Each structure stands twice: as C-alpha cells, then as structure tokens.
Amino acid sequence: xxxxxxxxxxxxxxxxxxxxxxxxxxxxxxxxxxxxxxxxxxxxxxxxxxxxxxxxxxxxxxxxxxxxxxxxxxxxxxxxxxxxxxxxxxxxxxxxxxxxxxxxxxxxxxxxxxxxxxxxxxxxxxxxxxxxxxxxxxxxxxxxxxxxxxxxxxxxxxxxxxxxxxxxxxxxxxxxxxxxxxxxxxxxxxxxxxxxxxxxxxxxxxxxxxxxxxxxxxxxxxxxxxxxxxxxxxxxxxxxxxxxxxxxxxxxxxxxxxxxxxxxxxxxxxxxxxxxxxxxxxxxxxxxxxxxxxxxxxxxxxxxxxxxxxxxxxxxxxxxxxxxxxxxxxxxxxxxxxxxxxxxxxxxxxxxxxxxxxxxxxxxxxxxxxxxxxxxxxxxxxxxxxxxxxxxxxxxxxxxxxxxxxxxxxxxxxxxxxxxxxxxxxxxxxxxxxxxxxxxxxxxxxxxxxxxxxxxxxxxxxxxxxxxxxxxxxxxxxxxxxxxxxxxxxxxxxxxxxxx
Amino acid sequence: xxxxxxxxxxxxxxxxxxxxxxxxxxxxxxxxxxxxxxxxxxxxxxxxxxxxxxxxxxxxxxxxxxxxxxxxxxxxxxxxxxxxxxxxxxxxxxxxxxxxxxxxxxxxxxxxxxxxxxxxxxxxxxxxxxxxx
Numbered sequence: 001x002x003x004x005x006x007x008x009x010x011x012x013x014x015x016x017x018x019x020x021x022x023x024x025x026x027x028x029x030x031x032x033x034x035x036x037x038x039x040x041x042x043x044x045x046x047x048x049x050x051x052x053x054x055x056x057x058x059x060x061x062x063x064x065x066x067x068x069x070x071x072x073x074x075x076x077x078x079x080x081x082x083x084x085x086x087x088x089x090x091x092x093x094x095x096x097x098x099x100x101x102x103x104x105x106x107x108x109x110x111x112x113x114x115x116x117x118x119x120x121x122x123x124x125x126x127x128x129x130x131x132x133x134x135x136x137x138x139x140x141x142x143x144x145x146x147x148x149x150x151x152x153x154x155x156x157x158x159x160x161x162x163x164x165x166x167x168x169x170x171x172x173x174x175x176x177x178x179x180x181x182x183x184x185x186x187x188x189x190x191x192x193x194x195x196x197x198x199x200x201x202x203x204x205x206x207x208x209x210x211x212x213x214x215x216x217x218x219x220x221x222x223x224x225x226x227x228x229x230x231x232x233x234x235x236x237x238x239x240x241x242x243x244x245x246x247x248x249x250x251x252x253x254x255x256x257x258x259x260x261x262x263x264x265x266x267x268x269x270x271x272x273x274x275x276x277x278x279x280x281x282x283x284x285x286x287x288x289x290x291x292x293x294x295x296x297x298x299x300x301x302x303x304x305x306x307x308x309x310x311x312x313x314x315x316x317x318x319x320x321x322x323x324x325x326x327x328x329x330x331x332x333x334x335x336x337x338x339x340x341x342x343x344x345x346x347x348x349x350x351x352x353x354x355x356x357x358x359x360x361x362x363x364x365x366x367x368x369x370x371x372x373x374x375x376x377x378x379x380x381x382x383x384x385x386x387x388x389x390x391x392x393x394x395x396x397x398x399x400x401x402x403x404x405x406x407x408x409x410x411x412x413x414x415x416x417x418x419x420x421x422x423x424x425x426x427x428x429x430x431x432x433x434x435x436x437x438x439x440x441x442x443x444x445x446x447x448x449x450x451x452x453x454x455x456x457x458x459x460x461x462x463x464x465x466x467x468x469x470x471x472x473x474x475x476x477x478x479x480x481x482x483x484x485x486x487x488x489x490x491x492x493x494x495x496x497x498x499x500x
Numbered sequence: 501x502x503x504x505x506x507x508x509x510x511x512x513x514x515x516x517x518x519x520x521x522x523x524x525x526x527x528x529x530x531x532x533x534x535x536x537x538x539x540x541x542x543x544x545x546x547x548x549x550x551x552x553x554x555x556x557x558x559x560x561x562x563x564x565x566x567x568x569x570x571x572x573x574x575x576x577x578x579x580x581x582x583x584x585x586x587x588x589x590x591x592x593x594x595x596x597x598x599x600x601x602x603x604x605x606x607x608x609x610x611x612x613x614x615x616x617x618x619x620x621x622x623x624x625x626x627x628x629x630x631x632x633x
C-alpha cells in the first residue's frame with residue numbers, strides 16, 4: 001500500500017495506467033483498472049484528509065477541502081461560484097452522496113443526436129449502477145435521520161401537490177449529523193477516499209496526493225505519462241517534480257473545470273476542446289416557520305422531487321446550511337441582518353437546480369488559471385423563477401409563516417399572496433445568488449470527431465491511450481445529480497481499456 | 501497593511517454588531533481572524549475582500565449622502581450605509597460587499613457564543629491536518 005504526499009524530492013514511477021484526479025470518475029476508473037489486474041497510479045492535486053482531519057466549520061471546509069477556497073466562478077452577466085473539492089476522493093467528500101440512475105431519455109438522446117451509446121451502452125451503465133449501489137451501500141434516507149426540514153418538504157409537496165421522495169444516497173446508516181458538506185466524520189458517507197481508493201492501494205496501486213498534474217506527456221499522439229510538481233497544501237509551496245510513466249494508458253478525470261485546460265496545456269488539440277460546458281445552477285428559498293425546524297439536524301439533503309426534470313427542466317431538493325452561511329445569504333447588513341439571524345432555527349432552505357439550456361466554455365486563463373465562461377439564457381431564468389415559486393408554494397403548504405426569496409429587487413420576506421412576485425421576478429441573472437455544483441462537458445463525447453473531443457468510451461479522438469473519465473465527457477445536462485452517472489461511465493471506460 | 505486590517509475590522513463590526521440576542525463580531529478574536537484569513541486564503545479572495553473593504557469606506561456619499569469615509573460616520577449612519585450598500589443597485593458594487601459580508605459571517609456565525617445564543621453546540625476545532633505518509 002503506497003501513498004506519497006508532498007515531498008521535496010523528485011519522484012519517477014512507471015505503472016500500467018496513470019489516473020489524474022481522485023473524484024467520482026478518477027477513483028472509480030482507478031479502482032476498476034486495479035481490480036482488472038493493472039498497476040495504477042492515482043494522482044490528486046489536493047491532500048488526503050481522513051475523517052479525523054475533516055473540518056467542522058464552513059471556514060474550515062473552504063480552506064481544507066474546497067477547490068482553491070471555492071473561488072472558482074463562472075463568468076457571464078453574473079458571477080456564480082463553482083463548488084468542487086480538492087482532496088483525495090474529490091467532491092465525493094463534500095457532496096451529499098446522492099445516488100440517481102442515469103435517466104433513459106438522456107442516454108437515448110445521446111444516441112439519437114450524437115451517435116453515442118445504444119442499448120448495449122445503456123445496459124452497461126445500468127449494470128454498473130446496480131453494482132455500485134451494492135458496493136457503496138446506497139440507502140434511502142432513514143426516517144430517524146431525515147430531520148424536520150426534509151419531512152416538511154415532503155409534507156409541503158404532498159399538499160401542493162407534486163411527487164417527491166426521500167433521497168437514495170451512498171450513506172450507510174446515516175445518523176443525521178448534518179455535516180455532509182464538511183465531510184462525514186461519522187464514517188457513514190461512502191466517499192471514495194474511504195472506499196475505492198484504499199482498495200486501489202490494497203491491490204498494489206500508488207496514490208500521489210498534493211500532486212497537481214501540469215501536463216500529460218505525449219509521444220506523438222500517444223499519451224505516455226503525467227508530470228507535475230508537488231504542492232504543499234497550506235503554504236502552496238512547490239516541492240519536487242513527479243513524473244509517472246504509463247505503459248498502457250492515461251486516464252484524465254481532473255474535473256470539468258480542470259480536464260480540458262490540462263489537456264490543452266499538454267498540447268492535445270481539438271477544435272471543441274473546452275466547449276460544451278453545462279451546469280445545473282441552483283439557488284434556494286428559505287421558509288420561516290412558527291416552530292424550530294433546526295435544518296442543521298438530519299440529512300443535509302434528504303428529500304427531492306424530479307417531477308419537473310423534463311418540463312420545465314429542474315430538480316427540487318432540500319439543503320441545510322449552517323448559520324455562518326445563512327448570515328451572508330440573508331439580505332441586509334448591520335442591526336437588521338443580526339436581527340434576522342435570530343430566526344435561524346425556524347428556517348428551512350430548499351433549493352431548485354435548473355437544468356439549464358445555456359452552454360459555456362472552460363479554458364485556461366491568461367495567468368494559467370481556470371476560466372469558465374457561462375451565462376444563463378432567458379428560458380433558464382424563467383425555469384428558475386418557476387422553481388423558486390414552487391419552492392415558496394411548498395413552504396406555505398408545509399406551514400411556513402413567510403418565505404425569504406433572496407432575489408435582488410424583491411422584498412426581503414413574502415407572504416402566501418405574494419408568490420406572484422417571484423413568478424414575475426427579474427429576468428436579470430444578476431438578481432439571483434446561484435451556485436453551480438453539477439457540471440458537465442468541456443471534452444464531450446460524440447461519435448463524430450469533428451463535433452466532440454471524445455468517443456463513447458472516453459477516448460480522445462485522434463490520440464492513443466488517452467481517456468477522459470469524468471463529467472467532462474457528458475454532453476448534456478442530466479436533470480439529476482451526476483455522481484452515479486460519472487462513476488458508471490468511468491467504470492465502463494476503464495473496463496473497455498482493460499479489454500482493449 | 502495595518503490600515504487595511506483596521507478598515508476591514510471597522511467594516512466587519514458594522515456588518516455584525518452586538519444585539520440583545522447576539523454578541524457582535526467585535527467580541528470575537530477579529531484581528532487574529534483577519535490575519536489568519538489573509539495567511540490562508542487564496543490571493544484573489546483577499547483581493548476581493550480588500551476591494552469590498554475599500555468600497556465600504558469610500559462610498560457613504562452615494563448611500564447616505566455624507567461626504568465622509570464610513571469610519572468617520574456615527575454608528576447609526578454607518579449601519580444605514582451598510583444596509584444600503586448591501587442592496588446597492590450596481591452588481592459590481594454589491595458583489596465585493598457580499599464577499600466582505602460572507603467572510604465576516606464565516607467568523608461571526610461559527611463563533612461559539614453565537615451558536616450558544618442559537619442553542620447550538622460549539623463546533624469542534626478545524627484540525628487543518630492531512631495524511632502525510
């Protein structure tokens with residue numbers, strides 16, 4: 001079992017496969033390759049934090065596990081943060097481990113429009129998802145751990161009415177500690193730093209942490225390895241250079257915001273490199289109730305509705321956030337803001353994630369930083385308004401006294417007869433505080449090498465032994481949480497590599 | 501740098517003042533927090549924080565119509581200035597101020613005294629550790 005963290009000395013390794021990125025895609029691909037008998041090196045830019053290292057506060061989470069303090073933003077008319085992790089296990093450490101199967105209509109669309117997949121492909125994805133659900137102990141949120149916010153959402157949706165359900169998550173025996181976003185110290189969430197990555201090491205693999213990849217090594221059009229320099233996580237001081245040669249292939253799963261820039265910086269050329277960026281930007285409506293809700297108790301995200309996934313294109317779900325985040329989310333400042341915080345325990349926050357039509361671009365900026373150009377189209381704002389209005393209706397149906405829409409230009413609080421203000425809210429995206437957490441594209445799959453960077457097995461068109469195995473290959477939005485799809489795709493690609 | 505820290509402190513105290521229910525951010529180790537934040541955060545976030553701080557202090561003329569920097573205003577006028585700035589119609593004014601408010605909120609909202617006032621247990625310390633071998 002080998003783990004190599006930051007070091008001053010240079011390092012050279014040779015393995016069968018090198019995998020860049022240890023999130024849902026990278027860890028799953030590395031695991032499948034190792035299970036198939038290959039020697040694997042898994043390279044992660046961030047440090048390895050065990051549950052005992054996990055932060056408790058949001059400050060600690062931003063410092064220790066978020067990618068560069070969560071400073072990544074998409075730039076359009078509005079600036080929206082992009083939330084990802086940078087640590088061994090990637091975003092699986094800080095997400096809510098939501099497990100939703102890849103919808104059939106999505107994959108049928110890929111086949112119809114892009115020539116990607118087909119029935120055998122769909123069956124392979126679902127077969128892997130069957131297995132992943134068993135391996136990662138997918139469970140419906142137990143009632144005892146649901147928490148009042150999730151139960152209220154269920155009650156409100158039933159009264160509106162629309163369909164909803166307790167979430168299925170990769171969480172074994174959730175105790176409702178409400179700390180999904182900081183990493184589960186209770187060891188219940190099956191994040192991949194606890195699951196697939198230790199198995200990679202047990203099978204003889206090597207994990208390099210604090211090791212941001214700078215370049216894919218190419219010989220002609222064949223990928224032969226990866227190089228970069230270790231980086232100390234606190235001081236960001238650079239250490240020794242690592243070079244990992246790959247006898248059989250390089251798998252890139254560095255995240256939607258990093259994979260395309262890494263490939264481009266390595267000299268991998270494709271006219272669609274970085275294009276096709278898509279997301280499910282989301283924001284919430286806070287309901288204020290007469291009694292304590294204590295949204296920080298119970299599953300951080302425990303209830304969802306996908307009834308409107310296709311029309312108009314959005315997902316409704318609960319999300320609890322701690323006081324230090326609510327403090328900046330509430331409008332106002334000074335005495336007024338502090339007085340508003342007095343209602344924290346009676347608040348429940350539910351969110352809408354919009355299945356946006358907008359398409360953007362990921363690229364490397366002037367100073368080498370990641371740059372995401374992305375802006376909402378008007379239909380997306382209209383979806384957002386519908387979703388926010390539905391959330392407000394759901395809160396009132398669940399018994400809320402008032403809602404806090406958090407929309408610039410609208411009153412701080414609204415009553416049940418004022419939901420129309422949200423439905424007719426501003427069309428300017430700058431009026432909304434959105435966060436993008438489900439990201440897709442940048443090196444999308446397409447049968448036609450002129451239209452997509454990768455083929456249906458993640459292989460980069462025109463290159464040998466170079467595979468992308470993260471959400472960068474996903475050519476459309478899904479309308480559901482993407483982790484299950486990313487992992488199934490990564491396992492499919494890895495098994496195809498082994499077969500080849 | 502000491503001037504920036506002093507200005508930031510003044511702005512943060514305005515955003516999260518003492519109230520009957522809660523302690524103010526001035527009752528917390530604010531200087532230590534700003535120093536730690538500067539040391540630990542990404543440079544671009546620090547730049548945004550400084551921009552938000554400067555905007556807070558140079559804009560009272562446009563919010564409360566007083567041609568003085570915010571630190572010279574009375575507490576009541578400064579509070580009104582903060583409220584209007586947080587809801588400023590210009591997005592690129594609102595955003596750095598939002599960042600300032602968020603960074604102050606990360607300290608204020610996670611403080612054991614604020615959590616106690618909300619009836620919540622204190623957070624355990626953030627270890628800041630990682631696996632080294």
